[in-house]
Amino acid sequence: MTSKYMTGFGNVFETEALPGALPLGRNSPQKAPYGLYAEQLSGSPFTAPRSTNERSWLYRIRPSVRHVSDFEAHSLPLWRSAPTPHEGGLPIGARRWDPVPMPEASTTFVEGIRTITTAGDVSAQSGMASHVYVANKSMEDEYLLNADGELLFVPEHGDIRLCTEMGVIEIEAGEIAVIPRGMIFRVELVDGPARGYLCENYGGKLALPERGPIGANCLANARDFKTPVAAFEDREVPSTIFVKWCGRHYRTEIGHSPLDVVAWHGNYAPYKYDLRDFSPVGAILFDHPDPSIFTVLTSPSAEAGTANIDFAIFGERWLVGENTFRPPWYHRNIMSEFMGLVYGQYDAKEEGFVPGGMSLHNMMLPHGPDFGAFEKSSRADLKPQKLSGTMAFMFETRLPQHLTEYSAGLETLQDDYTDCWKGLQKHFDGTPEGNWD
Ligand SMILES: O=C(O)Cc1cc(O)ccc1O
Numbered sequence: 001m002t003s004k005y006m007t008g009f010g011n012v013f014e015t016e017a018l019p020g021a022l023p024l025g026r027n028s029p030q031k032a033p034y035g036l037y038a039e040q041l042s043g044s045p046f047t048a049p050r051s052t053n054e055r056s057w058l059y060r061i062r063p064s065v066r067h068v069s070d071f072e073a074h075s076l077p078l079w080r081s082a083p084t085p086h087e088g089g090l091p092i093g094a095r096r097w098d099p100v101p102m103p104e105a106s107t108t109f110v111e112g113i114r115t116i117t118t119a120g121d122v123s124a125q126s127g128m129a130s131h132v133y134v135a136n137k138s139m140e141d142e143y144l145l146n147a148d149g150e151l152l153f154v155p156e157h158g159d160i161r162l163c164t165e166m167g168v169i170e171i172e173a174g175e176i177a178v179i180p181r182g183m184i185f186r187v188e189l190v191d192g193p194a195r196g197y198l199c200e201n202y203g204g205k206l207a208l209p210e211r212g213p214i215g216a217n218c219l220a221n222a223r224d225f226k227t228p229v230a231a232f233e234d235r236e237v238p239s240t241i242f243v244k245w246c247g248r249h250y251r252t253e254i255g256h257s258p259l260d261v262v263a264w265h266g267n268y269a270p271y272k273y274d275l276r277d278f279s280p281v282g283a284i285l286f287d288h289p290d291p292s293i294f295t296v297l298t299s300p301s302a303e304a305g306t307a308n309i310d311f312a313i314f315g316e317r318w319l320v321g322e323n324t325f326r327p328p329w330y331h332r333n334i335m336s337e338f339m340g341l342v343y344g345q346y347d348a349k350e351e352g353f354v355p356g357g358m359s360l361h362n363m364m365l366p367h368g369p370d371f372g373a374f375e376k377s378s379r380a381d382l383k384p385q386k387l388s389g390t391m392a393f394m395f396e397t398r399l400p401q402h403l404t405e406y407s408a409g410l411e412t413l414q415d416d417y418t419d420c421w422k423g424l425q426k427h428f429d430g431t432p433e434g435n436w437d
């Protein structure tokens with residue numbers, strides 16, 4: 001199956017899977033074409049400024065009150081929501097994990113969500129959660145509605161297909177997708193088991209960052225984002241919708257597929273993006289700029305420049321800085337940094353940080369290149385160097401991130417991570433050159 005997309009970020013789109021299904025000139029005709037029901041899906045308050053106002057009109061076989069109405073409690077103990085403070089024993093300190101093991105038992109995407117960190121408060125619509133998903137089974141006649149936040153998918157292994165109310169998105173490692181808050185969808189596996197990272201954004205919607213003096217081009221360009229065309233299912237089979245609402249899980253049983261939107265228009269919609277389309281702008285003479293230059297998407301908070309989440313990537317690029325220590329510097333940061341690796345090697349941690357693995361460097365806690373990276377880069381011949389075949393990323397938030405009981409107890413948690421800095425010796429000997437023997 002090849003999905004079809006419309007291009008642009010935040011555009012007002014219109015799309016119909018059957019000719020004439022989209023009413024012309026009005027949103028709510030007395031009788032919508034094909035006997036469809038008209039329904040508005042509001043992603044922002046009605047009165048939000050135009051720049052952040054998001055809503056779509058959906059023309060569907062049944063209104064969603066026929067899909068999602070009677071709930072029973074459901075248990076998904078590993079999919080947690082903020083706040084989860086102080087579950088992980090010692091709450092602070094740098095942490096790194098090898099990949100979450102693939103499950104042996106049959107596991108769908110919903111069953112395979114494992115929360116690694118949470119930040120903020122889901123009911124206050126502020127903060128986020130970093131998850132890993134593992135799945136070896138497609139969701140069949142099963143769907144998810146997450147009222148708690150939009151979901152940013154970062155696949156690491158295995159292609160997945162996101163069948164949503166507003167169309168079908170396929171993504172592979174190197175691509176991302178965002179499913180808006182409240183959208184119903186299911187996840188299918190395209191080529192076997194899948195694993196990836198998931199950022200659940202409780203706060204302001206992910207948007208393109210300002211470019212400032214960079215100007216009108218580069219970084220993530222709006223035209224490279226893709227939103228699916230309308231696609232609907234008219235399938236009458238017993239089906240389950242899982243609902244996550246204020247951190248609790250529910251389920252509702254219905255007799256048909258809820259993916260029954262025949263046409264839609266608006267600017268509240270899912271999208272995908274190929275991270276390899278990102279055009280990095282960096283230091284072309286000296287020094288290592290702040291990683292914010294690699295921000296793909298940002299979830300704003302009410303405070304300017306203080307993101308609820310920045311999603312930044314570290315992909316292919318040239319390093320050309322003269323008389324420069326080229327990897328990231330040592331630092332402490334008021335924001336907290338969850339990192340993952342999709343493929344390749346990360347220049348500050350060539351060993352130990354592997355694809356599918358992850359690390360957490362929390363608010364104001366020190367970190368930086370490991371001993372090997374420091375030694376190598378301090379002594380390297382500074383010819384232009386291409387970092388190839390690599391894609392690391394960061395979910396960075398203004399809020400501290402808390403481990404869950406699950407992530408603190410994961411068998412793949414590296415108990416020797418902080419040893420990676422143990423070799424860093426004193427080079428100070430009172431002379432301006434220092435001692436580099
Ligand atoms: O800690 C990290 O590896 C992420 C990071 C990368 C970088 O280039 C600069 C700062 C930073 O926090």
Ligand SMILES: [Fe+2]
Binds near residue numbers: 328331333337367
């Ligand atoms: Fe950092």
